[in-house]
Amino acid sequence: MIASQRIRGVLAPVVTPFKADLAPDPRRFIAHCKWLLSQNCGLAVFGTNSEANSLSMEERAMLLDELVAAGIDPARMMPGTGCCSIMETVKLTKQAVGNGCAGVLMLPPFYYKDVSEEGLYRYFSEVVQRVGDARLKIYLYHIPPVAVVGITTGLVERLLAAYPNAIAGMKDSSGDWNNTKTFLDAFAKSGFDVFVGSESFLLAGMRNGGVGTISATANVNPAAIYELYVECIRNQTSDIGDQTSNIEHQTSKMERQQADLNVVREVFSSRKFPSMIAALKQAIAIYADDPAWRTVRPPLVELTPEQTKTLAAELKAISFTMPGVRRES
């Protein structure tokens, strides 16, 4: 079965480190990717949390080349490749597919608003046809709070009918469980893999046919998120003959895990910080003892010293750790 060979589980939209002059920093990028892999976390490089759209095409291509050259397994990668221009999306997608990446996470073209479903269908059709590679696996990226332009069930239906092999699934970052549920109910059984865009929906997603999560917080809390994922899988495959008390035990364990994940996420998503991206990078700077990780590209701004203190205190208060992330000196 093809579907079972697909990438699933927990992926991080890998944050992109910058040098003082704002150039991307391949060395730190590779190190962070290796750490994430060691935590059973796949690499959705060049996502929203990666500041991918703040990178140039050349910088994105260079960073992917660097990862591959560093021996990082492309089967664990799902690079973001969706640009406003068909030509640029095709170029990045070809590079990813050519390198054997497990899939690509594709934003819809996000400049024009109120575009028609027909227009979006034509956009993705052009991309599939121009990439022209049987290995292509597209995960549609639905993130209306940022891209504004979204993915509809009607669009997925048309794309799946036309390109059943290329259209592999989606990431739903709507933040709206009802929306995720709608897509799961409509398409999960046709082998369309739905990743929830936040681990706060991981348990609910897994209970309803989802395949995992691609979540910002996986950059800092991958192991715990993966543990819940594994527990969900274990629960799905456990014998029907299990005793009721055992099922109840498992259920309460998963719910406790989910609640613990939510506590961590709440710290990072606080409106106290200028953005979750800046907060995640600041946490890595703290736990890796590597202040260079603070840097974000404008229009984002890093945390102020005051906000940094708040973040450090809040993480300490919940006994947050990032085992093994500390920079080797």
Place this chain on the structure above:
Amino acid sequence: MIASQRIRGVLAPVVTPFKADLAPDPRRFIAHCKWLLSQNCGLAVFGTNSEANSLSMEERAMLLDELVAAGIDPARMMPGTGCCSIMETVKLTKQAVGNGCAGVLMLPPFYYKDVSEEGLYRYFSEVVQRVGDARLKIYLYHIPPVAVVGITTGLVERLLAAYPNAIAGMKDSSGDWNNTKTFLDAFAKSGFDVFVGSESFLLAGMRNGGVGTISATANVNPAAIYELYVECIRNQTSDIGDQTSNIEHQTSKMERQQADLNVVREVFSSRKFPSMIAALKQAIAIYADDPAWRTVRPPLVELTPEQTKTLAAELKAISFTMPGVRRES
């Protein structure tokens, strides 16, 4: 006075012709630019109506090179250069400045929403410093209905204070006269040139210190828009000793001109058509007798045959013409 040498008047965000395979068509692009110049219309190439964000960086660079090679005066050009990435904005801006373009029209980085004024300030600061050219003239592009991220008076104030030579003005495509008036009142006297983003605000803009318009409809109706602009300038410079009756005559003439422009704009901006861009291109296809002009890049869609008939009939009903645009066979 430096300000008087700046580009002013009527500019078109030049629509970009595509071949059947969606490649940009330099030959038709040059021809349309020449026609616009013959109608006293400047060239805001690579704007929203140019589908600039649907082009790759290379395509934009190539098209600008082609225009320059065709002998089109860069002093009449204000290319759009604002991308989500500082690096790409700098690259396109350097090319425009290096070619002697009158200015650049710069979108704010439009992927992340709810970004801070500080973040946007840092973005534009980085661009100005990295371009590092005394000839740079930036026109900030405020188009919240599309980019969502907008330009605030606070941002303009900070940028003008830091870069009084580089920050030359703005295009206000908010569609909200109160917003335009706010910017005019705050900055017009400091030599900050405000272009209204639609000729429907041209008379009001010119009466309140504006310098002209950069408007989609100038692609098809440049001469009439320019006539109102000239009338406004003439009225500004006419002797104070003029008789009241003469002033009244001029005023009613300008208001009639404005009303006539609005009638044309109304046809193109009708919700009957999938987008104003597609309607403008269809009109050029009709009046130049050149169906290739219909083509748009996804996610936009061209007019259906039915919509095309409606557009043709409505333009005929208002006796619309595009003198001299007919393709030489």
